[in-house]
Structure formats: structure tokens, C-alpha cells
Amino acid sequence: MQHMRPGVEPFTTRTPRVVAARRLQRRRDRTEARRFLAEGPQAVREALAEGAVAELFTTADAAQRYADLIAAADDAGARISPVAEDALAALAETVQPQGLVAVCEFVDVPLAEALAKRPRLVAVLADIRDPGNAGTILRTADAAGADVVVFAGNAVDPYNGKCVRATAGSLFHVDVVRADDPFVVVEQLRDAGLTVYAADAYGAQDLDHVSCAGPTAWLFGSEAHGLPPELADAADARVRVPIYGGAESLNLAAAAAVCLYSCARAQRMEGTSR
Amino acid sequence: MQHMRPGVEPFTTRTPRVVAARRLQRRRDRTEARRFLAEGPQAVREALAEGAVAELFTTADAAQRYADLIAAADDAGARISPVAEDALAALAETVQPQGLVAVCEFVDVPLAEALAKRPRLVAVLADIRDPGNAGTILRTADAAGADVVVFAGNAVDPYNGKCVRATAGSLFHVDVVRADDPFVVVEQLRDAGLTVYAADAYGAQDLDHVSCAGPTAWLFGSEAHGLPPELADAADARVRVPIYGGAESLNLAAAAAVCLYSCARAQRMEGTSR
Structure with a gap:
């Protein structure tokens, strides 16, 4: 295997492959290449399971520490690229990417396919601009057993580095969909037999009083x-998470967690099957 | 009222009162003065309702826009201090404190009193170091109707500016407690008749199967x-939020939201009364 071969000089920050990969930190270049960066062993493991890894940059240290991942990437036909510490640091957006x-x-699929x-x-992120929020909600949706997460309208790029990190690997577990028009998304969801709820702090319906077992x-x-x-x-109902105390509202990620888990529980308690 | 008096020169960044207030951005100085800073109209409104405002710095613009708050602060005996825009900016940690x-x-109370x-x-934040996380959980706890939030052990200072902002005013709604020893906190909670659950991703009990109606x-x-x-x-049980999908875990604030709301709902559905 190439990465095990002694005497191969690790790539530097100036090596063209490293330069090209670094460009993927920019949205425009990601869109053009239909590729993005994922860093750290957890994300790499999930990406490998999804068959999404095209190339794996690794420091010498990481190649030893995560020999299983390197071998799996090699088996999967990914290119293994040994890099110097500073080149890895330049590719990564966090201080501790652990050498990978x-x-x-890109892993997104058309809504019809999902x-x-x-x-x-299903969770639809409509115009959510903050990558940390979007990634966290995707992670929560995955934990709650959601099958699909739609980035709709002017929502953040799901492949934004901060968003990818906030998903903690869940980006590779759910069907990610990107859709320009959230109204069309609502129509398609309803046509597919889903009840569509709008999470709305001022919604007329209380979460505790709507059914989401279906x-x-x-x-x-x-x-x-x-x-x-x-x-x-355009949704079937506007639903609010009840506020029992003095808070004016919940923050977005907390409200999403309560809504998604409320459904997850209802769906399991009613024993509905696919 | 002093702030309405024409001809009063607004304070500058060098005015001793401004210099003294700015020091409250540091924990050491907050601890010594037992005072902290809260910025923006929402936090100021909640702080006034709690009777916690000692001094209110306001730009000329904000004094007009939030005349009701200025009047309320004046009525409450707070000192109203007109400041220049740059002095206000120096006091604030956000870019848009809206002039206030x-x-x-300090609003914290001893645990026995609470x-x-x-x-x-009750929510206990044990060793939670991230001020945004701690403030968000306090806000969620308030929304779920929690009465008390305990900052225990090496938890972040609840008066840290980022924490205060993340609470979105909820810092002034719940009984905030600071306690050095989380083990003593658990003992006191149990002596007061509360069941104590440890939120633990690897807990033996599933959240859906524990009772938290009491x-x-x-x-x-x-x-x-x-x-x-x-x-x-030391808790009565270690409880996990069930993971229905592929995610390895939930992030802390999402898990806390699910746990707290699960209890809030159970307590209301069982119609228990104080």
C-alpha cells in the first residue's frame, strides 16, 4: 500500500493535491468539484461506511494510530495521501483534527429518491443560516431516528466545514437533500403522505396535543x-413547544430536539410499522 | 430625571464609572463586586423585573427608543448613566447591544433557600465549562418550567457575559445556585425529596422508561x-436519551432539552400539584 511504502515524502502545503483539497474550504469550489472535506477519525469512519471517501490525507502519526481506517480507505479504493503535519493543519479547520x-x-440525494x-x-431546515445550528439539528434528527434532512431555500451549505463538524458524523447517516424552493418541498412531502408541521414559537397548536405517530x-x-x-x-399546522416557565422562547436547536423526540417517541409507542 | 436633563455630557470610555463597569467583564472583578453586566433591552427588562439593576448605561438613542425601560430603572432606584456610543460599545461584548x-x-441564592x-x-450543571452551553441549558430549563438551576463544581461562572447572553433573560427567572461540591448538592436534593437522575449517554435506564412525574x-x-x-x-439512576438512528450521541444541550421536557410533560400529564 502506498502509504506504507518507506521513503515516500509526505505532501507539503505546496503539493498540488493539498492545494486543490484546501480549495474545498470554499463553497464555490465545493460546488464545482461536488466534493467536501471531513476531518477527524469519527467523520472519516462514517464517511467510509457511506462509501464517500475519495482521498484520505494522513500524517505519519495518524497512519499508525488509525491503521484500521487507512486500511479500510485503501480497500475502498480511496487515494491515501501522506502529508506533513503543517499540511494537515492547513487542510483542517479545527486545531485537533487528529491527523486525518x-x-x-457529495452525499445528497434528490427529495424524490429519499x-x-x-x-x-423528516426535518426540513428552511433558511437556517448558522452552520453550527444546522449541523446540530441534523445530528439530533439522526439521533431521533429521522430518515431525511432537507436543506431548503437559503439554508447553509450542508458541506460547510462547521456544519459537517456539528453533525458529528450524522451527515453520512441520513438522506441529505438540498432543495431550492421550500414550498415545493412541502408539497412533495404531503404528496408522499407525510403530515407537515411548522415549528413556530407562536403556533396555535401545542406540541403535546398534536399527533405525530404517523x-x-x-x-x-x-x-x-x-x-x-x-x-x-403551507404546513398542516403551526406547532409550538409549550413554554412552562418564564422564558420567552427556546433556542432553535433545543426546540428542534423537543419536537423531533416527541415524534420519535409517539411513533414508537404507537407501534406503527413501515 | 437625570438622563433626560439636557446638557449632561454623556460618559466616555475614560469616565471612572465606565472604567469600573468594564472591569466586570472579568470574573475576578465580578466576584469581588458581586455584580455583573447584562446587555440589550431583553436582559435589562428581565433584570429590572427581578430588581437586580444597580446602574443602567444608555446611549441617547436608546434612551429614546427604550424610554419605558429607562423610566422603570429610574423608578426602581437604579442609577441612569448616559454614555457615548463608543463607551457603550466598550461595555458591551456583542456588536449590537442596542444601546443598553x-x-x-448577583442573583444567586443558597441551595437551601431554593x-x-x-x-x-431542578437542573444541575456539573463542571459544564462552556458558557454558551450552560446558558442555553438554563434557558431550556426555564422554558420547561424548572425552578432551580445549580452551577456546581467547576461549572462556568453563571455571570460570564456569554453565559448571560445565552440565557436570553432566563438567568433572572429561575433560582440560580452556585455550589462547590456536586456530591453535597445531590445529597441536599435527595433530602428535599427529589429523585435525582444523571443524564448519561451510556446510562442503563432509557428516558422513556423512567418516571419523572414527581x-x-x-x-x-x-x-x-x-x-x-x-x-x-451518586444519582438514583443513570438515564440515557434513546438513540433511534445512527448518531453516536446527542449534543449536551439537545440531550438536556429532551430530558427536561420529558419531565415537564410527565409532571403535567399526571396532574401532580405542589
């Missing part, structure tokens, strides 16, 4: 502005 | 390390 950065193929699998729980999609809007009123109106 | 920064008295009110839902306290540990095992063992 992977170039991954809906053909008859998902029971196939359900949740629309979440931006932290700053919430959902556009017309989009919330 | 208040010096507030427990005397027979709380039904008075309940939740222990939350740091994002990086979770709860110290001995502390989790």
Missing part, C-alpha cells in the same frame, strides 16, 4: 426570523 | 467528558 482529513463526494423509501420522520415532517426556520409566515401557513 | 448595558447585582420553595424540576433533579455533565462516574453513581 478526507476529501468526500421519499421513495417512505421515511417516517409519518411526519418538521419545518424549522432560522434562529433570527423563524419560518416565513407563508411557509408556516 | 446594565450593571446587575429548596425551601419545594421545586419540582419532583425531579437532572445532573448534566460537561460536553467533553460527561458526568464523573462517581457523581453519576
Whole structure:
């Protein structure tokens, strides 16, 4: 295996492959290449399981420490590229990427393809601009057993480095969908038999009083502005998480966690099957 | 009222009152003065409702825009200090404090005092170091109707500016407690008749299968390390939020939201009363 061969000089920050990979830190270049970066052993492991790794940059240290991952990447046909510490640091956006950065193929699928699998729980991120929030909600949706997460309208790029990191590997577990028009998404979801709820701090329905035991999609809007009123109106109901104390509202990620888990629990308690 | 008096020169960054208030951005100085800073109209409103405002710095613009708050602060006996834009910017830690920064008295109370009110839902932040996480969980706890939030052990200073902002005013709604020894906290909670659950990703009990309809306290540990095992063992049970999908875990604030709301719902559905 190439990475084990003694005498191979590790790539530097100036090596063309490293220079090219670094460009993937920019959205424009990601979109063009349909590739993105994932860093650290956890993300690399999940990306490998999804068959998404095209190239794996590794320091000499990491190649020893994560020999299993390097071998798996090699078996999967990924290119293994040994890099110097400073080149790895330049590829990574965090201070401790633990010596591994992977170039991954985009994993998103068309909504129709995701809906053909008859998902029971879907999260739609409409115009959510903050990558940390978006990634955290995707991670929470995965934990709650959601099958599909849609980045709709002006939502952040799911392949933004901060978003990828916030998903903690969940980006590779769910069907990720990118869709320009959230209204079309709502229509498609409803056509596929899902009940669509708009999470809305001022919604008329209380979460504790709506049924989400059946196939359900949740629309979440931006932290700053919430959902556009017309989009919330397009849903089957506007649903609020009840506020029992003095807080004016919940933050977005917390509200999403409560909504998604409420459904996950209802779906399991009612013993519905696919 | 002093702030309405024409001809009063607004304070500058060098005015001793501004210099003194700025020092409250540092923990050491906050601890000494037992005062902290809260910025923006929402926090100021909540602080006023709690009677916590000692001094209110306001730009000329904000004094007009938030005339009601200025009047309320004046009525409450707070000192109103007109400041120049740059002095306000120096007092604030955010870029858009909307012209208001208040010096507030510490609001924390001893645990015994908080427990005397027979709380039904309590959150304990054990060694949570990230101020954004701690503040967000406090906000979520308030939304879920929690009465008490304990900052225990090496938890972040609740008066840290980032923590205060993340609470979105909820710092002034719940009984905030600071306690050095989380083990003593657990003992006091149990003596007060609360069931104590340790939120633990690897807990033996599933959240869906524990009862929290009665008075309940939740222990939350740091994002990086979770709860110290001995502390989790000191609880009545270690409880995990079930992971239905591929995610390895939930992030701390999401897990806390699910745990706290699960209890809030159970307490209301069972119709228990104080």
C-alpha cells in the first residue's frame, strides 16, 4: 500500500493535491468539484461506511494510530495521501483534527429518491443560516431516528466545514437533500403522505396535543426570523413547544430536539410499522 | 430625571464609572463586586423585573427608543448613566447591544433557600465549562418550567457575559445556585425529596422508561467528558436519551432539552400539584 511504502515524502502545503483539497474550504469550489472535506477519525469512519471517501490525507502519526481506517480507505479504493503535519493543519479547520482529513463526494440525494423509501420522520431546515445550528439539528434528527434532512431555500451549505463538524458524523447517516424552493418541498412531502408541521414559537397548536405517530415532517426556520409566515401557513399546522416557565422562547436547536423526540417517541409507542 | 436633563455630557470610555463597569467583564472583578453586566433591552427588562439593576448605561438613542425601560430603572432606584456610543460599545461584548448595558447585582441564592420553595424540576450543571452551553441549558430549563438551576463544581461562572447572553433573560427567572461540591448538592436534593437522575449517554435506564412525574433533579455533565462516574453513581439512576438512528450521541444541550421536557410533560400529564 502506498502509504506504507518507506521513503515516500509526505505532501507539503505546496503539493498540488493539498492545494486543490484546501480549495474545498470554499463553497464555490465545493460546488464545482461536488466534493467536501471531513476531518477527524469519527467523520472519516462514517464517511467510509457511506462509501464517500475519495482521498484520505494522513500524517505519519495518524497512519499508525488509525491503521484500521487507512486500511479500510485503501480497500475502498480511496487515494491515501501522506502529508506533513503543517499540511494537515492547513487542510483542517479545527486545531485537533487528529491527523486525518478526507476529501468526500457529495452525499445528497434528490427529495424524490429519499421519499421513495417512505421515511417516517423528516426535518426540513428552511433558511437556517448558522452552520453550527444546522449541523446540530441534523445530528439530533439522526439521533431521533429521522430518515431525511432537507436543506431548503437559503439554508447553509450542508458541506460547510462547521456544519459537517456539528453533525458529528450524522451527515453520512441520513438522506441529505438540498432543495431550492421550500414550498415545493412541502408539497412533495404531503404528496408522499407525510403530515407537515411548522415549528413556530407562536403556533396555535401545542406540541403535546398534536399527533405525530404517523409519518411526519418538521419545518424549522432560522434562529433570527423563524419560518416565513407563508411557509408556516403551507404546513398542516403551526406547532409550538409549550413554554412552562418564564422564558420567552427556546433556542432553535433545543426546540428542534423537543419536537423531533416527541415524534420519535409517539411513533414508537404507537407501534406503527413501515 | 437625570438622563433626560439636557446638557449632561454623556460618559466616555475614560469616565471612572465606565472604567469600573468594564472591569466586570472579568470574573475576578465580578466576584469581588458581586455584580455583573447584562446587555440589550431583553436582559435589562428581565433584570429590572427581578430588581437586580444597580446602574443602567444608555446611549441617547436608546434612551429614546427604550424610554419605558429607562423610566422603570429610574423608578426602581437604579442609577441612569448616559454614555457615548463608543463607551457603550466598550461595555458591551456583542456588536449590537442596542444601546443598553446594565450593571446587575448577583442573583444567586443558597441551595437551601431554593429548596425551601419545594421545586419540582431542578437542573444541575456539573463542571459544564462552556458558557454558551450552560446558558442555553438554563434557558431550556426555564422554558420547561424548572425552578432551580445549580452551577456546581467547576461549572462556568453563571455571570460570564456569554453565559448571560445565552440565557436570553432566563438567568433572572429561575433560582440560580452556585455550589462547590456536586456530591453535597445531590445529597441536599435527595433530602428535599427529589429523585435525582444523571443524564448519561451510556446510562442503563432509557428516558422513556423512567418516571419523572414527581419532583425531579437532572445532573448534566460537561460536553467533553460527561458526568464523573462517581457523581453519576451518586444519582438514583443513570438515564440515557434513546438513540433511534445512527448518531453516536446527542449534543449536551439537545440531550438536556429532551430530558427536561420529558419531565415537564410527565409532571403535567399526571396532574401532580405542589
